[in-house]
Amino acid sequence: MIPHLPRPPLHPRLPSPVEPVADDRFHRHGVRLLLKRDDLIHPDLPGNKWRKLAPNLAAATAGGHGTLLTFGGAYSNHLRATAAAGRLLGLRTIGVVRGQELAGQPLNTSLARCADDGMRLHFVDRTTYREKRDPATLARILREVAPRDGDGGTPYVVPEGGSNAEAVRGCAELGRELQGAAGVVGVACGTGGTLAGLAAGLGEGQRALGIPVLKGGFLGDEIRTLQEAAFGGPRGDWSLDERFHCGGYGRTTPALLAFAEDFEQRHGLPVERLYVAKLLYALLTLTEEGAFAPGTRLMAVVTGTPSP
Template structure:
Protein backbone atom coordinates (compact mmCIF):
# COMPACT_ATOMS: atom_id res chain seq x y z
CA UNK A 1 0.00 0.00 0.00
CA UNK A 2 1.50 3.33 -1.08
CA UNK A 3 1.48 6.10 1.53
CA UNK A 4 4.06 8.86 1.79
CA UNK A 5 3.93 8.79 5.60
CA UNK A 6 5.08 5.19 5.58
CA UNK A 7 7.53 5.73 2.73
CA UNK A 8 9.26 8.50 4.67
CA UNK A 9 9.98 5.98 7.43
CA UNK A 10 10.90 3.26 4.90
CA UNK A 11 8.12 1.08 6.27
CA UNK A 12 5.86 -0.96 3.99
CA UNK A 13 2.32 -1.95 4.91
CA UNK A 14 0.07 -4.57 3.35
CA UNK A 15 -3.59 -4.93 4.31
CA UNK A 16 -4.64 -8.57 4.55
CA UNK A 17 -8.39 -9.10 4.61
CA UNK A 18 -9.27 -12.26 6.49
CA UNK A 19 -12.33 -13.69 8.19
CA UNK A 20 -10.61 -14.37 11.50
CA UNK A 21 -13.97 -14.93 13.21
CA UNK A 22 -14.59 -17.87 10.89
CA UNK A 23 -11.13 -19.21 11.70
CA UNK A 24 -11.90 -19.01 15.42
CA UNK A 25 -15.14 -20.92 14.87
CA UNK A 26 -13.69 -23.62 12.59
CA UNK A 27 -12.55 -26.10 15.24
CA UNK A 28 -15.18 -24.98 17.76
CA UNK A 29 -17.92 -25.95 15.32
CA UNK A 30 -16.22 -29.30 14.74
CA UNK A 31 -16.26 -29.90 18.50
CA UNK A 32 -19.93 -28.90 18.74
CA UNK A 33 -20.86 -31.25 15.91
CA UNK A 34 -18.89 -34.11 17.49
CA UNK A 35 -20.73 -33.57 20.78
CA UNK A 36 -24.10 -33.98 19.06
CA UNK A 37 -25.40 -30.62 20.31
CA UNK A 38 -27.49 -28.54 17.93
CA UNK A 39 -27.48 -25.19 19.77
CA UNK A 40 -24.56 -22.77 20.06
CA UNK A 41 -24.63 -20.23 22.89
CA UNK A 42 -22.09 -17.45 23.20
CA UNK A 43 -21.48 -14.03 24.72
CA UNK A 44 -20.55 -10.58 23.47
CA UNK A 45 -20.94 -6.85 23.69
CA UNK A 46 -23.46 -4.91 21.65
CA UNK A 47 -20.97 -4.46 18.80
CA UNK A 48 -19.50 -7.96 18.93
CA UNK A 49 -18.47 -9.25 15.52
CA UNK A 50 -18.20 -12.65 17.18
CA UNK A 51 -21.94 -12.71 17.83
CA UNK A 52 -22.61 -11.95 14.18
CA UNK A 53 -20.08 -14.52 12.97
CA UNK A 54 -21.66 -17.18 15.19
CA UNK A 55 -25.13 -16.33 13.89
CA UNK A 56 -23.93 -16.61 10.30
CA UNK A 57 -22.09 -19.87 10.92
CA UNK A 58 -25.08 -21.34 12.73
CA UNK A 59 -27.42 -20.45 9.88
CA UNK A 60 -24.99 -21.94 7.39
CA UNK A 61 -24.19 -25.12 9.35
CA UNK A 62 -27.65 -25.88 10.74
CA UNK A 63 -27.15 -24.83 14.39
CA UNK A 64 -29.60 -22.88 16.50
CA UNK A 65 -27.77 -19.86 17.94
CA UNK A 66 -28.23 -17.85 21.12
CA UNK A 67 -26.34 -14.62 21.78
CA UNK A 68 -26.07 -13.34 25.35
CA UNK A 69 -25.40 -9.60 25.15
CA UNK A 70 -23.74 -7.55 27.87
CA UNK A 71 -25.99 -4.82 29.30
CA UNK A 72 -29.52 -3.72 28.58
CA UNK A 73 -31.45 -4.00 25.33
CA UNK A 74 -31.49 -0.82 23.25
CA UNK A 75 -33.95 -0.43 20.39
CA UNK A 76 -33.64 -0.12 17.52
CA UNK A 77 -30.86 -2.68 17.41
CA UNK A 78 -27.50 -1.51 16.13
CA UNK A 79 -26.43 -2.91 12.72
CA UNK A 80 -24.34 -5.74 14.24
CA UNK A 81 -27.10 -7.11 16.48
CA UNK A 82 -29.75 -6.56 13.81
CA UNK A 83 -27.72 -8.64 11.36
CA UNK A 84 -27.22 -11.38 13.97
CA UNK A 85 -30.97 -11.48 14.59
CA UNK A 86 -31.64 -11.60 10.86
CA UNK A 87 -29.42 -14.69 10.66
CA UNK A 88 -31.63 -16.40 13.21
CA UNK A 89 -29.79 -15.67 16.43
CA UNK A 90 -31.94 -15.39 19.53
CA UNK A 91 -30.69 -12.40 21.54
CA UNK A 92 -30.90 -12.15 25.32
CA UNK A 93 -29.34 -9.69 27.75
CA UNK A 94 -27.50 -9.89 31.06
CA UNK A 95 -26.95 -6.93 33.36
CA UNK A 96 -23.28 -6.06 33.68
CA UNK A 97 -22.93 -7.54 37.17
CA UNK A 98 -24.30 -10.92 36.08
CA UNK A 99 -22.35 -10.74 32.82
CA UNK A 100 -19.09 -10.52 34.77
CA UNK A 101 -20.05 -13.88 36.33
CA UNK A 102 -21.09 -15.40 33.00
CA UNK A 103 -18.76 -18.41 33.24
CA UNK A 104 -19.76 -19.41 36.79
CA UNK A 105 -21.79 -22.60 37.26
CA UNK A 106 -24.67 -20.57 38.68
CA UNK A 107 -25.06 -18.46 35.52
CA UNK A 108 -24.36 -21.30 33.07
CA UNK A 109 -26.83 -23.63 34.81
CA UNK A 110 -29.48 -20.93 34.60
CA UNK A 111 -28.86 -20.53 30.89
CA UNK A 112 -29.08 -24.31 30.37
CA UNK A 113 -32.44 -24.37 32.11
CA UNK A 114 -33.63 -21.72 29.68
CA UNK A 115 -31.99 -22.84 26.42
CA UNK A 116 -31.30 -26.55 26.84
CA UNK A 117 -28.07 -28.49 26.32
CA UNK A 118 -26.10 -26.00 24.24
CA UNK A 119 -22.46 -26.01 23.13
CA UNK A 120 -20.83 -23.08 24.91
CA UNK A 121 -18.55 -20.71 23.01
CA UNK A 122 -16.62 -18.17 25.09
CA UNK A 123 -16.86 -14.42 24.67
CA UNK A 124 -15.15 -13.41 21.46
CA UNK A 125 -14.83 -17.08 20.55
CA UNK A 126 -11.36 -17.15 22.12
CA UNK A 127 -10.27 -20.54 23.39
CA UNK A 128 -7.68 -23.14 22.46
CA UNK A 129 -9.68 -24.33 19.44
CA UNK A 130 -9.95 -20.74 18.20
CA UNK A 131 -6.22 -20.16 18.59
CA UNK A 132 -5.46 -23.30 16.57
CA UNK A 133 -7.66 -21.99 13.77
CA UNK A 134 -5.95 -18.59 13.74
CA UNK A 135 -2.51 -20.21 13.71
CA UNK A 136 -3.21 -21.24 10.11
CA UNK A 137 -3.40 -17.62 8.92
CA UNK A 138 0.29 -16.59 8.57
CA UNK A 139 1.13 -19.41 6.15
CA UNK A 140 -1.57 -18.14 3.78
CA UNK A 141 -0.11 -14.63 3.42
CA UNK A 142 1.47 -14.38 0.00
CA UNK A 143 4.16 -11.73 0.55
CA UNK A 144 7.13 -11.64 2.92
CA UNK A 145 6.73 -9.71 6.17
CA UNK A 146 8.55 -9.02 9.41
CA UNK A 147 5.66 -7.95 11.61
CA UNK A 148 1.97 -8.87 11.60
CA UNK A 149 -0.55 -6.67 13.42
CA UNK A 150 -4.11 -7.28 14.54
CA UNK A 151 -6.74 -5.73 16.77
CA UNK A 152 -7.15 -7.46 20.15
CA UNK A 153 -10.45 -7.84 21.96
CA UNK A 154 -10.19 -11.16 23.78
CA UNK A 155 -6.80 -12.37 22.55
CA UNK A 156 -7.59 -15.50 20.54
CA UNK A 157 -6.55 -14.11 17.17
CA UNK A 158 -3.21 -12.80 18.46
CA UNK A 159 -2.51 -16.03 20.35
CA UNK A 160 -3.03 -18.08 17.22
CA UNK A 161 -1.31 -15.79 14.72
CA UNK A 162 1.82 -15.58 16.86
CA UNK A 163 1.97 -19.38 17.10
CA UNK A 164 1.93 -19.65 13.31
CA UNK A 165 4.91 -17.36 12.68
CA UNK A 166 8.44 -18.20 11.61
CA UNK A 167 11.27 -17.54 14.08
CA UNK A 168 12.20 -14.28 12.30
CA UNK A 169 8.69 -12.80 12.51
CA UNK A 170 6.77 -11.09 15.31
CA UNK A 171 3.15 -10.19 16.07
CA UNK A 172 1.83 -6.93 17.50
CA UNK A 173 -1.68 -6.66 18.87
CA UNK A 174 -3.57 -3.42 19.53
CA UNK A 175 -5.97 -3.59 22.46
CA UNK A 176 -9.35 -2.01 21.69
CA UNK A 177 -10.18 -1.98 25.42
CA UNK A 178 -9.09 0.59 27.97
CA UNK A 179 -7.04 -0.75 30.87
CA UNK A 180 -6.41 -4.05 29.11
CA UNK A 181 -3.07 -5.12 30.57
CA UNK A 182 -4.80 -8.36 31.62
CA UNK A 183 -4.77 -9.38 27.96
CA UNK A 184 -1.08 -10.22 28.22
CA UNK A 185 -1.84 -13.08 30.61
CA UNK A 186 -4.96 -14.07 28.68
CA UNK A 187 -2.98 -14.51 25.46
CA UNK A 188 -0.24 -16.42 27.26
CA UNK A 189 -2.85 -18.69 28.86
CA UNK A 190 -4.49 -19.38 25.50
CA UNK A 191 -1.13 -20.31 24.01
CA UNK A 192 -0.32 -22.62 26.92
CA UNK A 193 -3.66 -24.40 26.46
CA UNK A 194 -3.48 -24.62 22.66
CA UNK A 195 0.24 -25.06 22.00
CA UNK A 196 1.82 -26.06 25.31
CA UNK A 197 3.65 -22.79 26.02
CA UNK A 198 3.62 -19.06 25.26
CA UNK A 199 5.57 -18.36 22.09
CA UNK A 200 7.21 -15.13 23.31
CA UNK A 201 7.11 -13.51 19.86
CA UNK A 202 4.28 -11.06 20.44
CA UNK A 203 3.37 -7.93 22.35
CA UNK A 204 0.23 -5.85 22.93
CA UNK A 205 -0.01 -2.08 22.50
CA UNK A 206 -2.31 -0.69 25.21
CA UNK A 207 -2.17 3.00 24.27
CA UNK A 208 -4.34 3.22 21.14
CA UNK A 209 -7.79 2.28 22.45
CA UNK A 210 -9.26 5.75 21.72
CA UNK A 211 -11.49 5.77 24.76
CA UNK A 212 -12.15 2.06 25.17
CA UNK A 213 -14.29 -0.66 23.64
CA UNK A 214 -16.89 0.62 21.14
CA UNK A 215 -15.80 4.20 21.87
CA UNK A 216 -14.27 6.68 19.46
CA UNK A 217 -12.66 10.09 19.50
CA UNK A 218 -12.50 12.97 16.98
CA UNK A 219 -8.87 12.00 16.33
CA UNK A 220 -9.85 8.46 15.40
CA UNK A 221 -12.72 9.68 13.22
CA UNK A 222 -10.34 12.02 11.40
CA UNK A 223 -7.94 9.13 10.77
CA UNK A 224 -10.76 6.97 9.39
CA UNK A 225 -11.91 9.70 7.02
CA UNK A 226 -8.38 10.49 5.86
CA UNK A 227 -7.68 6.80 5.27
CA UNK A 228 -10.86 6.44 3.25
CA UNK A 229 -9.95 9.42 1.07
CA UNK A 230 -6.38 8.22 0.53
CA UNK A 231 -6.98 4.51 0.02
CA UNK A 232 -10.70 3.96 -0.62
CA UNK A 233 -11.00 1.72 2.45
CA UNK A 234 -13.65 2.33 5.12
CA UNK A 235 -12.28 0.97 8.38
CA UNK A 236 -14.22 -0.70 11.19
CA UNK A 237 -13.98 1.91 13.96
CA UNK A 238 -14.48 -0.58 16.80
CA UNK A 239 -11.47 -2.72 15.90
CA UNK A 240 -9.27 -2.29 12.84
CA UNK A 241 -9.23 1.53 12.71
CA UNK A 242 -7.62 1.61 16.15
CA UNK A 243 -4.99 -0.88 15.08
CA UNK A 244 -4.11 1.02 11.89
CA UNK A 245 -4.13 4.41 13.62
CA UNK A 246 -1.76 2.89 16.15
CA UNK A 247 0.54 1.57 13.43
CA UNK A 248 0.72 4.98 11.76
CA UNK A 249 1.38 6.67 15.09
CA UNK A 250 4.16 4.25 15.98
CA UNK A 251 5.65 4.67 12.50
CA UNK A 252 5.69 8.46 12.94
CA UNK A 253 7.55 7.93 16.22
CA UNK A 254 10.20 5.80 14.43
CA UNK A 255 9.26 2.75 16.51
CA UNK A 256 9.88 0.34 13.64
CA UNK A 257 13.33 -0.13 12.10
CA UNK A 258 13.69 1.17 8.57
CA UNK A 259 12.83 -1.51 6.06
CA UNK A 260 10.21 -3.15 8.27
CA UNK A 261 7.54 -4.97 6.29
CA UNK A 262 4.19 -5.01 8.09
CA UNK A 263 1.02 -6.95 7.41
CA UNK A 264 -2.13 -5.61 9.07
CA UNK A 265 -4.98 -8.12 9.39
CA UNK A 266 -8.44 -6.69 8.66
CA UNK A 267 -11.66 -8.58 9.24
Protein backbone atom coordinates in the same frame (compact mmCIF):
# COMPACT_ATOMS: atom_id res chain seq x y z
CA MET B 1 -5.05 -26.69 9.58
CA ILE B 2 -8.64 -25.75 10.37
CA PRO B 3 -10.71 -28.96 10.29
CA HIS B 4 -13.29 -29.38 7.57
CA LEU B 5 -16.84 -28.66 8.56
CA PRO B 6 -19.16 -31.58 7.91
CA ARG B 7 -21.85 -29.46 6.31
CA PRO B 8 -21.63 -26.88 3.48
CA PRO B 9 -21.83 -24.16 2.23
CA LEU B 10 -19.33 -21.73 3.80
CA HIS B 11 -16.68 -21.71 1.03
CA PRO B 12 -14.09 -19.43 2.67
CA ARG B 13 -11.50 -17.63 0.57
CA LEU B 14 -8.27 -19.03 1.96
CA PRO B 15 -5.54 -18.09 2.14
CA SER B 16 -6.76 -14.51 2.23
CA PRO B 17 -4.90 -12.14 -0.11
CA VAL B 18 -2.04 -9.82 0.80
CA GLU B 19 -2.11 -6.35 -0.77
CA PRO B 20 0.71 -3.78 -0.74
CA VAL B 21 -0.25 -0.21 0.13
CA ALA B 22 1.63 2.73 -1.39
CA ASP B 23 1.51 5.26 1.44
CA ASP B 24 4.16 7.94 1.58
CA ARG B 25 3.71 8.39 5.34
CA PHE B 26 5.22 4.93 5.82
CA HIS B 27 7.51 5.06 2.80
CA ARG B 28 9.40 8.14 4.01
CA HIS B 29 10.51 6.11 7.04
CA GLY B 30 11.61 3.19 4.89
CA VAL B 31 8.66 1.02 5.97
CA ARG B 32 6.56 -0.93 3.49
CA LEU B 33 2.93 -1.39 4.54
CA LEU B 34 0.99 -4.47 3.48
CA LEU B 35 -2.59 -5.53 4.27
CA LYS B 36 -3.63 -9.08 5.06
CA ARG B 37 -7.20 -8.96 3.75
CA ASP B 38 -8.89 -11.33 6.16
CA ASP B 39 -12.02 -9.22 5.69
CA LEU B 40 -12.41 -10.99 2.33
CA ILE B 41 -12.52 -14.54 3.74
CA HIS B 42 -16.32 -14.75 3.83
CA PRO B 43 -19.05 -12.09 3.46
CA ASP B 44 -20.87 -13.22 6.63
CA LEU B 45 -17.89 -14.44 8.68
CA PRO B 46 -15.02 -12.10 7.78
CA GLY B 47 -11.56 -12.07 9.23
CA ASN B 48 -10.79 -13.46 12.62
CA LYS B 49 -14.46 -14.41 13.04
CA TRP B 50 -14.02 -17.19 10.48
CA ARG B 51 -10.68 -18.33 11.86
CA LYS B 52 -11.99 -18.47 15.44
CA LEU B 53 -15.44 -19.87 14.72
CA ALA B 54 -14.54 -22.56 12.18
CA PRO B 55 -12.78 -24.91 14.66
CA ASN B 56 -15.61 -24.42 17.16
CA LEU B 57 -18.24 -25.13 14.51
CA ALA B 58 -16.39 -28.29 13.54
CA ALA B 59 -16.21 -29.41 17.18
CA ALA B 60 -19.90 -28.62 17.73
CA THR B 61 -21.10 -30.56 14.70
CA ALA B 62 -18.73 -33.46 15.35
CA GLY B 63 -20.11 -33.67 18.87
CA GLY B 64 -23.69 -33.77 17.64
CA HIS B 65 -24.70 -30.41 19.08
CA GLY B 66 -27.66 -28.78 17.38
CA THR B 67 -27.35 -25.43 19.16
CA LEU B 68 -24.57 -22.89 19.66
CA LEU B 69 -24.70 -20.59 22.69
CA THR B 70 -22.40 -17.59 22.95
CA PHE B 71 -22.02 -14.16 24.56
CA GLY B 72 -21.63 -10.56 23.46
CA GLY B 73 -22.52 -6.93 23.90
CA ALA B 74 -25.24 -5.06 22.08
CA TYR B 75 -22.98 -4.33 19.08
CA SER B 76 -20.98 -7.57 19.07
CA ASN B 77 -19.57 -8.62 15.70
CA HIS B 78 -19.03 -12.05 17.24
CA LEU B 79 -22.76 -12.46 17.89
CA ARG B 80 -23.49 -11.47 14.30
CA ALA B 81 -20.97 -13.95 12.92
CA THR B 82 -22.25 -16.78 15.12
CA ALA B 83 -25.83 -16.11 14.06
CA ALA B 84 -24.80 -16.11 10.39
CA ALA B 85 -22.87 -19.36 10.82
CA GLY B 86 -25.91 -20.96 12.41
CA ARG B 87 -28.08 -19.91 9.50
CA LEU B 88 -25.60 -21.23 6.94
CA LEU B 89 -25.06 -24.56 8.72
CA GLY B 90 -28.58 -25.18 9.94
CA LEU B 91 -27.69 -24.83 13.63
CA ARG B 92 -29.81 -23.10 16.25
CA THR B 93 -28.09 -20.17 17.96
CA ILE B 94 -28.60 -18.41 21.28
CA GLY B 95 -26.95 -15.09 22.09
CA VAL B 96 -26.56 -14.08 25.73
CA VAL B 97 -26.44 -10.29 25.57
CA ARG B 98 -24.94 -7.97 28.19
CA GLY B 99 -27.53 -5.45 29.46
CA GLN B 100 -30.85 -6.56 30.91
CA GLU B 101 -32.15 -3.02 30.37
CA LEU B 102 -32.15 -3.73 26.63
CA ALA B 103 -34.80 -6.44 26.96
CA GLY B 104 -38.06 -5.31 25.42
CA GLN B 105 -36.44 -2.35 23.69
CA PRO B 106 -36.21 -1.98 19.89
CA LEU B 107 -33.21 -3.91 18.60
CA ASN B 108 -30.27 -2.01 17.18
CA THR B 109 -29.10 -2.88 13.67
CA SER B 110 -26.53 -5.40 14.94
CA LEU B 111 -28.92 -7.35 17.17
CA ALA B 112 -31.67 -7.13 14.55
CA ARG B 113 -29.29 -8.79 12.11
CA CYS B 114 -28.72 -11.57 14.65
CA ALA B 115 -32.46 -12.06 15.10
CA ASP B 116 -33.02 -12.09 11.33
CA ASP B 117 -30.46 -14.91 11.10
CA GLY B 118 -32.48 -16.89 13.63
CA MET B 119 -30.55 -16.19 16.84
CA ARG B 120 -32.58 -16.24 20.04
CA LEU B 121 -31.46 -13.32 22.21
CA HIS B 122 -31.34 -13.59 25.99
CA PHE B 123 -30.51 -10.43 27.94
CA VAL B 124 -28.78 -10.64 31.32
CA ASP B 125 -27.76 -8.03 33.86
CA ARG B 126 -24.20 -6.83 33.82
CA THR B 127 -23.22 -8.61 37.04
CA THR B 128 -24.36 -11.95 35.64
CA TYR B 129 -22.52 -11.21 32.41
CA ARG B 130 -19.25 -10.47 34.25
CA GLU B 131 -19.57 -13.80 36.06
CA LYS B 132 -20.40 -15.85 32.96
CA ARG B 133 -17.19 -17.89 33.24
CA ASP B 134 -18.17 -19.10 36.70
CA PRO B 135 -19.46 -22.68 36.30
CA ALA B 136 -22.47 -22.07 38.54
CA THR B 137 -23.45 -18.92 36.64
CA LEU B 138 -23.06 -20.64 33.27
CA ALA B 139 -25.12 -23.60 34.47
CA ARG B 140 -27.89 -21.22 35.57
CA ILE B 141 -27.87 -19.47 32.20
CA LEU B 142 -28.09 -22.82 30.42
CA ARG B 143 -31.04 -23.84 32.56
CA GLU B 144 -32.79 -20.54 31.81
CA VAL B 145 -32.31 -20.34 28.06
CA ALA B 146 -31.54 -23.80 26.77
CA PRO B 147 -32.15 -26.70 29.13
CA ARG B 148 -31.91 -29.07 26.14
CA ASP B 149 -31.21 -28.33 22.51
CA GLY B 150 -33.85 -30.67 21.10
CA ASP B 151 -31.30 -33.21 19.84
CA GLY B 152 -30.76 -34.95 23.15
CA GLY B 153 -27.75 -32.87 24.15
CA THR B 154 -26.74 -29.56 25.64
CA PRO B 155 -25.72 -26.53 23.56
CA TYR B 156 -22.13 -26.08 22.50
CA VAL B 157 -20.83 -23.01 24.36
CA VAL B 158 -18.57 -20.58 22.50
CA PRO B 159 -16.97 -17.96 24.80
CA GLU B 160 -17.27 -14.21 24.34
CA GLY B 161 -15.36 -13.13 21.25
CA GLY B 162 -14.97 -16.77 20.26
CA SER B 163 -11.60 -17.04 22.00
CA ASN B 164 -10.79 -20.48 23.36
CA ALA B 165 -8.17 -23.14 22.68
CA GLU B 166 -9.89 -24.26 19.46
CA ALA B 167 -10.04 -20.67 18.19
CA VAL B 168 -6.39 -20.01 19.01
CA ARG B 169 -5.33 -23.09 17.07
CA GLY B 170 -7.48 -21.87 14.17
CA CYS B 171 -5.79 -18.47 14.24
CA ALA B 172 -2.36 -20.12 14.09
CA GLU B 173 -3.18 -20.76 10.44
CA LEU B 174 -3.12 -16.98 9.91
CA GLY B 175 0.47 -16.90 11.13
CA ARG B 176 1.43 -19.83 8.93
CA GLU B 177 -0.01 -18.04 5.90
CA LEU B 178 2.24 -15.06 6.69
CA GLN B 179 5.52 -16.90 7.29
CA GLY B 180 8.26 -14.95 5.53
CA ALA B 181 5.85 -12.26 4.29
CA ALA B 182 6.71 -9.52 6.83
CA GLY B 183 8.97 -8.82 9.76
CA VAL B 184 6.21 -7.39 11.95
CA VAL B 185 2.52 -8.36 11.81
CA GLY B 186 0.05 -6.10 13.58
CA VAL B 187 -3.46 -7.01 14.67
CA ALA B 188 -6.14 -5.31 16.74
CA CYS B 189 -7.04 -7.24 19.90
CA GLY B 190 -10.28 -7.65 21.80
CA THR B 191 -10.13 -10.92 23.72
CA GLY B 192 -6.61 -11.86 22.56
CA GLY B 193 -7.35 -15.11 20.75
CA THR B 194 -6.25 -13.92 17.32
CA LEU B 195 -2.90 -12.60 18.57
CA ALA B 196 -2.29 -15.77 20.60
CA GLY B 197 -2.71 -17.92 17.50
CA LEU B 198 -1.04 -15.53 15.07
CA ALA B 199 2.15 -15.41 17.14
CA ALA B 200 2.25 -19.20 17.34
CA GLY B 201 2.01 -19.59 13.58
CA LEU B 202 4.63 -17.04 12.52
CA GLY B 203 8.11 -18.12 11.56
CA GLU B 204 11.56 -17.50 12.97
CA GLY B 205 12.49 -13.81 13.12
CA GLN B 206 8.91 -12.57 12.81
CA ARG B 207 7.02 -10.87 15.60
CA ALA B 208 3.36 -10.16 16.25
CA LEU B 209 2.22 -6.79 17.58
CA GLY B 210 -1.16 -6.51 19.28
CA ILE B 211 -3.12 -3.26 19.57
CA PRO B 212 -5.76 -3.67 22.31
CA VAL B 213 -9.06 -1.91 21.68
CA LEU B 214 -10.05 -2.16 25.36
CA LYS B 215 -8.32 -0.48 28.25
CA GLY B 216 -7.39 -2.25 31.44
CA GLY B 217 -3.99 -3.87 30.94
CA PHE B 218 -5.30 -7.41 31.44
CA LEU B 219 -4.81 -8.75 27.94
CA GLY B 220 -1.28 -10.06 28.35
CA ASP B 221 -2.38 -12.54 31.00
CA GLU B 222 -5.33 -13.60 28.84
CA ILE B 223 -3.05 -14.32 25.86
CA ARG B 224 -0.67 -16.36 27.98
CA THR B 225 -3.60 -18.35 29.37
CA LEU B 226 -4.97 -18.98 25.88
CA GLN B 227 -1.61 -20.17 24.57
CA GLU B 228 -1.25 -22.48 27.56
CA ALA B 229 -4.67 -23.99 26.81
CA ALA B 230 -4.03 -24.30 23.06
CA PHE B 231 -0.37 -25.32 22.93
CA GLY B 232 0.65 -26.23 26.46
CA GLY B 233 2.84 -23.15 26.87
CA PRO B 234 4.02 -19.87 25.32
CA ARG B 235 4.52 -19.65 21.56
CA GLY B 236 6.04 -17.03 19.30
CA ASP B 237 7.34 -13.50 19.72
CA TRP B 238 4.55 -11.07 20.57
CA SER B 239 3.98 -7.78 22.37
CA LEU B 240 1.19 -5.31 23.09
CA ASP B 241 0.97 -1.53 22.77
CA GLU B 242 -1.89 -0.35 24.98
CA ARG B 243 -1.94 3.33 23.94
CA PHE B 244 -4.50 3.25 21.16
CA HIS B 245 -7.83 2.10 22.66
CA CYS B 246 -9.21 5.69 22.47
CA GLY B 247 -10.86 5.37 25.87
CA GLY B 248 -12.12 1.79 25.69
CA TYR B 249 -14.17 -0.61 23.62
CA GLY B 250 -16.53 1.10 21.22
CA ARG B 251 -14.86 4.48 21.82
CA THR B 252 -13.38 6.67 19.12
CA THR B 253 -11.85 10.12 18.97
CA PRO B 254 -12.08 12.87 16.33
CA ALA B 255 -8.45 12.20 15.44
CA LEU B 256 -9.12 8.49 14.88
CA LEU B 257 -12.19 9.16 12.74
CA ALA B 258 -10.34 11.75 10.66
CA PHE B 259 -7.49 9.28 10.14
CA ALA B 260 -9.89 6.54 9.03
CA GLU B 261 -11.65 8.82 6.56
CA ASP B 262 -8.33 9.97 5.14
CA PHE B 263 -7.08 6.38 4.79
CA GLU B 264 -10.27 5.44 2.94
CA GLN B 265 -9.84 8.33 0.53
CA ARG B 266 -6.17 7.58 -0.07
CA HIS B 267 -6.56 3.85 -0.67
CA GLY B 268 -10.20 3.12 -1.48
CA LEU B 269 -10.49 0.65 1.42
CA PRO B 270 -13.49 0.84 3.78
CA VAL B 271 -12.02 0.99 7.29
CA GLU B 272 -13.87 -0.55 10.24
CA ARG B 273 -13.64 2.01 13.04
CA LEU B 274 -13.47 0.06 16.33
CA TYR B 275 -10.67 -2.40 15.48
CA VAL B 276 -9.04 -1.82 12.10
CA ALA B 277 -8.83 1.98 12.33
CA LYS B 278 -7.13 1.75 15.73
CA LEU B 279 -4.64 -0.76 14.34
CA LEU B 280 -3.72 1.32 11.30
CA TYR B 281 -3.54 4.52 13.36
CA ALA B 282 -1.23 2.76 15.82
CA LEU B 283 1.03 1.43 13.08
CA LEU B 284 1.39 4.88 11.53
CA THR B 285 2.14 6.47 14.92
CA LEU B 286 4.74 3.81 15.71
CA THR B 287 6.30 4.25 12.28
CA GLU B 288 6.60 7.99 12.84
CA GLU B 289 8.12 7.31 16.28
CA GLY B 290 10.83 5.19 14.65
CA ALA B 291 9.67 1.91 16.16
CA PHE B 292 10.37 0.02 12.92
CA ALA B 293 13.79 -0.10 11.30
CA PRO B 294 14.11 1.12 7.70
CA GLY B 295 13.45 -1.76 5.35
CA THR B 296 10.76 -3.29 7.59
CA ARG B 297 7.87 -5.02 5.88
CA LEU B 298 4.91 -4.20 8.12
CA MET B 299 1.75 -6.30 7.79
CA ALA B 300 -1.63 -5.09 9.08
CA VAL B 301 -4.29 -7.78 9.50
CA VAL B 302 -7.66 -6.42 8.36
CA THR B 303 -9.96 -8.41 10.62
CA GLY B 304 -13.37 -7.00 9.72
CA THR B 305 -15.58 -4.73 7.69
CA PRO B 306 -17.55 -1.63 8.66
CA SER B 307 -20.99 -2.31 10.11
CA PRO B 308 -23.87 -1.73 7.68
